[in-house]
Amino acid sequence: MHAHPPEHRIDEDTRSAVLAELAALLPASALLVDFEDLKPYECDGLTAYRQLPMAVALPADEAQAVAVLRACHRHGVPVVARGAGTGLSGGATPVNDGVVLSLARFMRILEVDPLARTARVQPGVRNTAISEAAAPFGLYYAPDPSSQIACTIGGNVAENSGGVHCLKYGLTVHNILKLRVALIDGEIVEIGGDALDGPGYDLLAVMVGSEGMLGVVLEATVKLTPKPQVAQVVMASFDDVIKAGNAVADIIAAGIIPAGLEMMDKPATAAVEDFVHAGYDLSAEAILLAESDGTPEEVAEEIAAMRAVLEKAGARELRVSQNEAERLKFWAGRKAAFPAVGRITPDYLCMDGTIPRKHLAHVLTEIARLAQRYGLRCANVFHAGDGNLHPLIMFDASVPDELERATELGSRILELSVDVGGTITGEHGVGIEKVQQMCVQFSREELEAFHALKEAFDPKRLLNPGKAVPTPRRCSEYRLTGSAK
């Protein structure tokens, strides 16, 4: 196995000292130390890797959270911040002998300002809860990762989460105005502001997507977006993935930025159709969903334009949603793609590379070839508008060697993404899962710069250690042994 939970050892004296201190700081219900209480925290959405922490702290307010950080900092104990634990790359996997700082109790929406179109929320607030609170004002929070019912805004900030609408509405980094952050030594800094920019360096850009390694978000001010009046989706089926890929380029070339532009290949369509009965064309090699939103006039114009482009691009069947129920039905399959694949295989690994779209055909062909070589099946779900590809590698962990083969196949796919000019992770983060592949994407000097930046925030390297940025030594080992293409 390539990835493994990071390790950190502290001595017995430190352990009992820090536990005693935490017990004094927190009510008994806010400090978990027993095996059965710690068990639910042993992994996040990357369930293949598990590690029990030394303790889980569940502070109820800022003072308690800061006190926990200070105590851990003083004793040199690692801290892993955690939201809902839906992350897919092991960003919230505990460190042994470390403390998990759960922000689950920070679940208040502090303020919704409809005129300024902002919401100030605590980090444990769920993504959809923000949109629900904003709905009475005709507003919503735009980034919509597929885990949005469960995932928290604190986690979204840590991962710079995207979603199916981010080509038009941006990622988390485009939708956050201000963060109230605790550094590991307990110091509070406010980054960004209520205006559109703040003085000094754009540290907001660095905080968003920093995978909990620079600071702990205690409060976030997010932008709210006016809810489009209507949305409509075109579903197109193609007898060839290359044609479907070209159709996406044609839509962009026609000057259209669809609200959503998603592709699924045949294995993915088969898995979801069986699950949600969305009415997908099962004989198609690729299905494309292209959504338009805005005013009724705008949507009518854009849908007509997209229909024309898709027809010309060789779509063999085109269906336009005729009402909201149908639109949601078309989307249901795409949104349920991961669980649907989960139904037809005991286990799966979800990859997350982004590629320049023009290389789609090459990449999909290569993935099929590699999957065959490793004796595994793979379904592909593609945020076609922005090039973010999610190959779902199916395997059975109970078969000796299959997790290892799946992991290797995943590594090869990520290296392929880098080879064509893309990245190993578009929206799921590096975590522990892809930490080795960082050695492929970045040079030793670039990784050194990341480490230096980390130390500017966290000199003792206690926040989420061992994640996201590999040590030079780990890269040397990986380059020697891991990257056999």
Added chain:
Amino acid sequence: MSDLSQQFAARIRAAAGPLVLRGRGSKDFYGNAPQGEALDVSGHRGIVAYEPTELVITARAGTPLAEIEAALAEKGQMLAFEPPHFGEGATSSATLGGCVAAGLSGPRRATAGAVRDYVLGVKLLDGQARELNFGGQVMKNVAGYDVSRLIAGSLGTLGLILEVSLKVLPRPVAEATLRFDLPEAKALETMNQWAGKPLPVSATAWCDDVLTLRLSGARAAVAAAVEKLGGALVAASEASQFWAGLREQQLDYFAGDEALWRLSLPSTAAPADLPGATFIEWGGSQRWLRGDIDAGHVREVAAKLGGHATLFRGGDKSVGVFHPLAPALAALNARVRSALDPRKVFDTGRL
């Protein structure tokens, strides 16, 4: 490394004090007076890759912004953040590197986003003359800390930008500009109300009790909004002159040598109780102020309103061009700077 970047690297290695990076000087007026030896980087130019259907352009830092905009226009695309050139004369001298380093955005900023929102990747020479790549040429990329966006607006104090990749967008099909007679407080309220509705607003400007509004988007959407909002329709040629004049600060309001303050405020902040003529942009978020007003006072008022104040042009720079940071944040900024440039090669004090 190309010949020029090798020369830059040699200069960095040999530097005994800070190097002041400079393109063609269109934004020399901006920021604190930099201390150090000048390094002209404008020769490192040319578009490296432009893929209209990928919505990405990559160019060397010395590439004239005008050249990039022309290449995009040819394919019906644009830099959505409408960067001001601030170049002298008929031909703009602004470069891509200067645009990103200054981090300034134009009239579309409130609805489309800022420079930093469109930066996808940078290639840098750091203070140790190492060539580093951050981000890339794709829209979604969360591998490693987002150093490329951090570079936007850093005024050359973190590293030497060699190349930048930017996300580009299609130009809107239709555009219309409307004018309304509204006093300041009412204009602020109106702009915020409109911004909360699904309207294709792409820019706002208020001055002298007149609110000018630009709508951009699909033909039908713009037509419907014009119908809905009323106001006086401005002729297309006059409108495009107005918005270009605003972007380049060539409107009458910006003429003369009087100090120009930039207040960056929450869009809903009340009218600032300060002397001097006001010009409002970005739906209320960017407010200009003319006059030699006491810096401490401007900053106090801006801070009370929830924002900050920059001495943008002219005036007495000894008061510090940028709003002072809270102590903890200032210390963090300093640590970030020295983390990326421990030899202080780019520590010119301009930011």
